[in-house]
Amino acid sequence: MIKKRSNEAFISFKEALKFKRDSWQLWENYSEVAMDVGNVRQALEAIQMILHITNCRQADAKLLERIMLEMERGASSRTSSHSMTRDNHSTNQTCFSDFHDDSINDSETQVEWSRETEQLVELLGKILQQIIKSNSRADIWGLYARWHKIKGDLTMCSEALLKQVRSYQGSELWKDRERFKKFAHASLELCKVYMEISSLTGSRRELFTAEMHLKNTVRQARFLLKLFKSQAESFSDTEEFRDLQACLDEVKMKLQPSSLPA
DSSP states (O other), rough: OOOOOOHHHHHHHHTTTOTTTTTHHHHHHHHHHHHHHTTTHHHHHHHHHHHHTTTTTOHHHHHEEEEEHHHHHHGGGGGGTTTTOOOHHHGGGGSSOOOTTSSSSSSHHHHHHHHHHHHHHHHHHHHHHHHHHHOOOHHHHHHHHHHHHHHHHHHHHHHHHHHHHHOOTTTTTTGGGGHHHHHHHHHHHHHHHHHHHHHOOOOOHHHHHHHHHHHHHHHHHHHHHHHHHHHHHHHHTSHHHHHOOOOOOOOHHHGGGSSSOO
């Protein structure tokens, strides 16, 4: 792997790809360097080439995570004030294209940023959909859920998170501490989205669904603690398990009659 990420490396990879466009490894290096120099669009287009060459067998979740973080930052600018300072512009502009012009005012710049961000969000969504159709991976489902949240679709976000949770479930879940942590994190995100949907719609169905999932998880962990104390303790003493219990308590509070809106 190339250790030095710079504009020179970016240009070098770009030139090399003119002569070796069928090398997914070269495209992968190029995509990483593109992110290092702040060119998100080129990174996404490189990922598309990798998926095409490998028939979607090669997908770098860590790089997609980096891109998702940039998308989330960029998308948040859509709801920020039009009076955003130029300092904020200069902090984030390297993540997107070089369309910033000091001669235009903050309001106009905000519109341009929103347009560019939306285009990149759509491109990322197409890539995630393409990967999921060929290879249903837990980490990609998590990214896809976050993509739906950026788009403002909490229902689809919850469905993607549910797919992620189910991807972690199975006989290996209670034998692998790291797998359990990922499962717990996905479960927490799912239940938070359920609570958010309930808060927005006034529906209690999502709260009951969250309560059932959390109860089953906590109950199973406690059951295993009795049967296989040494093994289950490795899960019950984790921060993630305590977070699941705390989330269950929060859901129960929301289901109490006194917490319902008048």
